[in-house]
Amino acid sequence: AQSVTQLDSQVPVFEEAPVELRCNYSSSVSVYLFWYVQYPNQGLQLLLKYLSGSTLVKGINGFEAEFNKSQTSFHLRKPSVHISDTAEYFCAVSLANQAGTALIFGKGTTLSVSS
Amino acid sequence: DTEVTQTPKHLVMGMTNKKSLKCEQHMGHRAMYWYKQKAKKPPELMFVYSYEKLSINESVPSRFSPECPNSSLLNLHLHALQPEDSALYLCASSQTSRRVGQPQHFGDGTRLSIL
Numbered sequence: 001a002q003s004v005t006q007l008d009s010q011v012p013v014f015e016e017a018p019v020e021l022r023c024n025y026s027s028s029v030s031v032y033l034f035w036y037v038q039y040p041n042q043g044l045q046l047l048l049k050y051l052s053g054s055t056l057v058k059g060i061n062g063f064e065a066e067f068n069k070s071q072t073s074f075h076l077r078k079p080s081v082h083i084s085d086t087a088e089y090f091c092a093v094s095l096a097n098q099a100g101t102a103l104i105f106g107k108g109t110t111l112s113v114s115s
Numbered sequence: 116d117t118e119v120t121q122t123p124k125h126l127v128m129g130m131t132n133k134k135s136l137k138c139e140q141h142m143g144h145r146a147m148y149w150y151k152q153k154a155k156k157p158p159e160l161m162f163v164y165s166y167e168k169l170s171i172n173e174s175v176p177s178r179f180s181p182e183c184p185n186s187s188l189l190n191l192h193l194h195a196l197q198p199e200d201s202a203l204y205l206c207a208s209s210q211t212s213r214r215v216g217q218p219q220h221f222g223d224g225t226r227l228s229i230l
Binding site: 090 | 119121148155156157158160163171205207212213214215216217218219220221222223224226
């Protein structure tokens with residue numbers, strides 16, 4: 001079965017520092033991966049997606065992620081974070097079954113950026 | 116601004132009340148989803164509609180009744196809810212649920228409190 005594991009539940013970081021949020025996936029077939037961000041009192045916003053092709057994926061707000069098949073990872077990175085990046089980040093995999101497709105989310109990583 | 120609109124933003128109801136949550140999208144998407152999200156947890160899939168037909172029901176109690184009147188609208192009818200049903204209810208849409216890798220677009224959710 002396909003699943004994703006977010007390795008850190010909380011990541012505290014200072015403003016303008018680089019950050020990496022880790023995500024590992026398990027899948028025996030082609031995998032489609034996403035990163036979503038959830039700001040307080042809001043829904044989820046798509047940051048970026050990996051469907052195929054280049055393993056380095058660029059997203060919105062200066063975020064990027066690298067798909068690594070050998071390490072089964074899809075880590076999210078940003079070279080310099082802002083206070084406004086404080087939010088919950090979810091890694092997700094697209095799962096197909098006979099009834100259709102759905103997103104399976106990791107447990108989330110809370111990014112806290114302080115000055 | 117989100118392209119998926121949910122109303123109301125907040126709802127407080129008693130256990131004997133009947134209420135409905137509404138979701139609307141005008142992106143031409145043919146798949147719509149309901150998720151339940153508890154605090155500090157990832158969204159959990161409840162229902163998937165594909166071309167206005169229910170395709171996935173994740174063993175949700177019958178006190179939650181979904182309805183898809185047309186391709187742009189999705190309702191969630193609530194009746195005799197329990198305190199543990201208090202949560203953020205998120206609606207999402209995608210172009211289709213018949214192909215893996217489709218990103219989902221989320222609304223900002225309805226925060227439901229059961230007294």
